[in-house]
Amino acid sequence: MDKIYSKDNSIIKHTRKLSQKKYRIQKNQFLVEGFRFVSEALKSDFQVPVILLSERVQNKWLTLESRYNICEDTKICLLEDKLFNYISNTDNPQGIAAVVNNKKINVKNEDGFYILVDKVQDPGNMGTIIRTADAAGALGILLTKGTVDVYNEKTLRSTMGSIFHIPVIQDDSLEKLNLLKKHGFKLIASSLDTDKNFYDLDLNKKVIIALGNEGNGISSQILDLSDIKIKIPMPGNAESLNVSIAGAVIMFEVVRQINTEV
Known part of the structure; x- marks a missing residue:
């Protein structure tokens, strides 16, 4: 010592x-x-x-x-x-x-789901998304350019150690996203311009769930690349959900479908 x-x-x-x-x-x-x-x-x-x-x-x-x-x-x-x-x-x-x-991490071409975090800014939200994705068994997390730094102290603390359990991949050029799409992954994005309820989707195979910025939502670039646009039904009076809460709702619907299929 x-x-x-x-x-x-x-x-x-x-x-x-x-x-x-x-x-x-x-x-x-x-x-x-x-x-x-x-x-x-x-x-x-x-x-x-x-x-x-x-x-x-x-x-x-x-x-x-x-x-x-x-x-x-x-x-x-x-x-x-x-x-x-x-x-x-x-x-x-x-x-x-x-x-x-830190280490270089590659994406995996196998059944399961990824989370795409698009310009989320709040360290607490980012850390919670990482922790939730770890708990839900996600294959990894892709980060677009402009997303909060996951290695600052506030984000790290919010992950509660999950930063070491799940691959977190910076994807500024969207190269990894496009590679996954070529391998059959479907990009799912939430949007107000759709009537599709995400509970009606088959989420058992290869999907990428996009989560957007707290104020502006998912960017037009990611929306243009998306294969499916969905919305979370909200029968109450709130207009939207916190991004980390929305992510948790969708991720654990994936978990539910996987467990139901088994």
Whole structure:
């Protein structure tokens, strides 16, 4: 275990800069905090090059260390409490953080469903969509250009660790979307200009469910690419649903149909 005492240490400088999206993209890394999050990272197939510990949790770490699958190449660094607070992005840090290497992920051509997130801006909504897609067994999540950064601290916290369980793929050029469509996936988009109730669709095979921006909905570009336009029936007085709630409704209708077929 290496001890770090200075803000000028290269690891400290690097960790601090991971709060910047541009730097995260450049280094292809992101930062997670908290015992649960670090544990999820270590259990996943993501590489964890650095673990940072506050002195106040050293004894707790030594008790739990044997439970974690820690690669011998992982550097473990001990920081004074004040220095750990300096690199932390949370108001009440748990005293543990990890630098995680991102990885390239390809789409899968198999029965199931993907979620396409089109320019969703709220980190809480994005994190909830990732967590719900993980719970519903989605094959993965495609992100269009202009969608909120999934590796900022607010989005990551909202995923509750699901970021390590489900493939999240940035698809700025829509190359992955078009590849999936060539393999027989149908793109389903919600629209006010349709009478089709999504409960009437067969969602058992290859589908991509598009979820749009909180204020403007699904972009015209994605609507033009869609194979089926549907709407969620709302017999009450509300005009719309929160995007993460709408996503959950549709995703678990897929789950219901799959379970009913079995």
